[in-house]
Amino acid sequence: GAVVSQHPSWVICKSGTSVKIECRSLDFQATTMFWYRQFPKQSLMLMATSNEGSKATYEQGVEKDKFLINHASLTLSTLTVTSAHPEDSSFYICSPDRGMNTEAFFGQGTRLTVV
Amino acid sequence: GQNIDQPTEMTATEGAIVQINCTYQTSGFNGLFWYQQHAGEAPTFLSYNVLDGLEEKGRFSSFLSRSKGYSYLLLKELQMKDSASYLCAVKDSNYQLIWGAGTKLIIKP
Numbered sequence: 523g524a525v526v527s528q529h530p531s532w533v534i535c536k537s538g539t540s541v542k543i544e545c546r547s548l549d550f551q552a553t554t555m556f557w558y559r560q561f562p563k564q565s566l567m568l569m570a571t572s573n574e575g576s577k578a579t580y581e582q583g584v585e586k587d588k589f590l591i592n593h594a595s596l597t598l599s600t601l602t603v604t605s606a607h608p609e610d611s612s613f614y615i616c617s618p619d620r621g622m623n624t625e626a627f628f629g630q631g632t633r634l635t636v637v
Numbered sequence: 638g639q640n641i642d643q644p645t646e647m648t649a650t651e652g653a654i655v656q657i658n659c660t661y662q663t664s665g666f667n668g669l670f671w672y673q674q675h676a677g678e679a680p681t682f683l684s685y686n687v688l689d690g691l692e693e694k695g696r697f698s699s700f701l702s703r704s705k706g707y708s709y710l711l712l713k714e715l716q717m718k719d720s721a722s723y724l725c726a727v728k729d730s731n732y733q734l735i736w737g738a739g740t741k742l743i744i745k746p
Contacts, residue, residue: 528679556734565641565724565736566680615679622732625670628679 525549528616528629535606535636543601543632545616551596552618556626557589560613571619572599606636639663641737643725648743649715657710657723657740665730671699671710672724674739680724684710712742720744 525548535541545555553574558566570586572578572593580586590602599618603610616629641661649655661669668687672680686692686701686708698711710723722739729735 563645563738563741565738566726566734567736568733613677622667622728625682625685626672626680626726626734627682631677631679633677 526616526618526627526629528632530632531630532633533635535634537607537636538605540602540604541606541634543603543614543616543634545599545601545618545629547597547618550618550620552599552620553596554619555593555599556617556619557591557599557601558615558617560615566615569601569614603634606634608636610634611636639729639735641725641727641735643723643737643740645738646741646743648745649712651715651717651744651746653715654711654713655715655742657712657725657742659708659710659725659737661706661708661725661727661735661737663727663729663735666703667728667730667732669699669701669708670726670728670734671697671708672726674722674724676721683723715744717744717746 527546529544555572557569559569560566569584570578570580572591574593578591593599615631617626643659671683674680684699691700696713701708722741724739725737726734
């Protein structure tokens with residue numbers, strides 16, 4: 523399967539600060555990256571879709587100014603949670619798009635805790 | 638709207654067989670996936686069904702009935718390491734993955 527590296531695996535930050543999460547696809551070029559959020563005992567929720575060299579597409583209810591996505595190269599996409607609040611505490615997972623009829627592969631996930 | 642339903646939690650005994658059901662209502666269908674997710678980790682791919690019938694892969698099998706909007710994941714010879722959440726996901730007409738909330742499987746010795 524695809525090799526996807528996501529960092530950090532966990533982070534604790536103070537309320538009001540910003541946190542950057544990196545996702546690298548190590549063995550193929552990812553034109554599109556999906557960013558998910560998962561709250562405890564809930565399903566994966568798609569937050570946004572990033573496309574290399576263009577603006578990300580955000581799902582309804584997701585604030586684009588709060589969750590900044592950058593997809594500057596075919597191997598790296600970043601998600602920055604700005605002015606984090608405790609309600610942003612969640613598990614964030616990236617998944618590069620490998621085509622319509624293929625299974626999804628994921629980064630290791632980032633457990634964000636905002637105190 | 639689109640939704641996928643799975644039982645919240647199931648309990649089974651080591652060495653036994655368990656069947657996890659999934660029903661879905663989506664705008665279009667381009668395949669159904671099962672994933673395993675251990676606590677604090679990302680999901681890992683288990684199986685893929687796009688045509689009706691049974692797909693077998695070792696101790697795990699997955700069944701699909703498109704007319705009924707129904708799938709199940711069958712786990713045989715359960716091991717303690719199989720304790721995890723099992724996620725059902727469907728690709729809709731736009732090839733976007735729609736996720737179920739997952740079924741937490743508890744294996745008892």
